[in-house]
Amino acid sequence: MRNLVFGRRATDRRRRSVRKLELAALSRYLSVESAKLQARDAAMLKTDTRQANWRRANPAKYNAHLAVQRAVKAGELEKQACEVCGIEMVDAHHDQYDDPLKVRWLCRRHHTRLHHYGEDMFPIRNGL
């Protein structure tokens, strides 16, 4: 009788401790998952904020960019090959933003290079 009671208690205690372990594992798992989610949200927020900051800081550039996209889509503006190397994968580059559809077409490499070295890195060479 005594042994039986003791035995049952021991089983209960073991069962409780197993459950405690499971809960610990579960909460560890949940905290890892929620940390992952938080990191992802933070990354998304950071990207959004960076983009929004850029728009806020460069409204003219952003509007000019939109105007070009719209004009190209509407067929009012035709994409040209890169004015430096002739590659056809190009970005529109603005020398000034007051005339948003006055752009220079540059491939990613030459566009980056132009911004890196300065606006007059590639003067427009007529007939060359």
Ligand SMILES: [Zn+2]
């Ligand atoms: Zn190029």
Ligand SMILES: [Zn+2]
């Ligand atoms: Zn540019």
